[in-house]
Amino acid sequence: MYQKKYYSDFEAKKLICEIGKRVYQKNFVAANDGNISVRVGSNTIWTTPTGVSKGFMTPDMMVKMDLDGKVIAGKNKPSSEVKMHLRVYRESPETNAVVHAHPPIATSYAIAGINLEKPVSPEAVVLLGRVPVAPYATPSTEEVPDSITPFIKDHHAVLLANHGALTWGRDLIEAYYRMESLEHYALMLTYSTNILNKANELNCNQISDLVDMRNKMGIKTGGVPPCDISNQPAPATASKEAIIQEIVEKVTKRVLDHLQQGGRV
Numbered sequence: 001m002y003q004k005k006y007y008s009d010f011e012a013k014k015l016i017c018e019i020g021k022r023v024y025q026k027n028f029v030a031a032n033d034g035n036i037s038v039r040v041g042s043n044t045i046w047t048t049p050t051g052v053s054k055g056f057m058t059p060d061m062m063v064k065m066d067l068d069g070k071v072i073a074g075k076n077k078p079s080s081e082v083k084m085h086l087r088v089y090r091e092s093p094e095t096n097a098v099v100h101a102h103p104p105i106a107t108s109y110a111i112a113g114i115n116l117e118k119p120v121s122p123e124a125v126v127l128l129g130r131v132p133v134a135p136y137a138t139p140s141t142e143e144v145p146d147s148i149t150p151f152i153k154d155h156h157a158v159l160l161a162n163h164g165a166l167t168w169g170r171d172l173i174e175a176y177y178r179m180e181s182l183e184h185y186a187l188m189l190t191y192s193t194n195i196l197n198k199a200n201e202l203n204c205n206q207i208s209d210l211v212d213m214r215n216k217m218g219i220k221t222g223g224v225p226p227c228d229i230s231n232q233p234a235p236a237t238a239s240k241e242a243i244i245q246e247i248v249e250k251v252t253k254r255v256l257d258h259l260q261q262g263g264r265v
């Protein structure tokens with residue numbers, strides 16, 4: 001079972017810089033885009049400052065805030081997009097980290113208004129579940145946190161219409177990996193659907209097994225991707241053969257019994 005443990009201030013600031021580098025090097029953000037935060041107490045977080053590239057941050061740039069949005073420590077201003085982070089922490093007590101980025105392929109789905117939910121990969125079902133598109137909201141306004149609120153409790157990743165993606169988790173590595181998985185899944189889906197023009201979907205039983213697996217990992221969020229009820233494996237032919245075999249044996253036995261008793265067929 002997952003053990004809840006808050007990062008220390010030192011760990012949180014250092015880890016945010018490390019994850020910032022990965023987010024930048026992976027091309028999940030351009031220029032000063034994106035923001036990252038980590039919870040260090042029930043009502044306090046460390047987050048990235050406004051106007052700084054995520055690839056070139058140092059721990060002294062970080063901002064400490066309470067969940068009401070008040071700055072407690074740090075010389076910089078937080079990003080205006082921190083509002084959606086604060087909303088996630090308030091709605092989901094088990095969340096200890098939030099990552100916001102603009103990964104280009106997943107964001108293209110957000111621009112197209114297409115949910116990332118096609119069940120084509122077991123990893124995507126286990127790690128992401130279904131990723132809905134939250135309605136468009138004007139950046140930096142309260143509309144942004146309001147647009148994601150309906151999805152916070154049941155999901156841990158959401159696409160922001162015409163904007164980007166938001167992932168959250170029980171620690172920063174989990175939240176970041178969800179962003180990485182999201183972009184990877186969006187890439188595979190794009191290749192299979194739009195280049196190969198064929199994407200075989202997992203059936204309802206396969207999805208249900210994967211969701212059971214996810215539950216056993218202690219992950220209760222993510223939602224269940226939709227499945228096509230007609231996309232079921234063909235009934236096993238072995239059972240059909242077994243029935244025919246049984247009938248043949250019964251008929252043969254009756255004929256033999258009949259002959260042994262001197263009857264004629």
Ligand SMILES: [Zn+2]
Binds near residue numbers: 034163
């Ligand atoms: Zn953004």
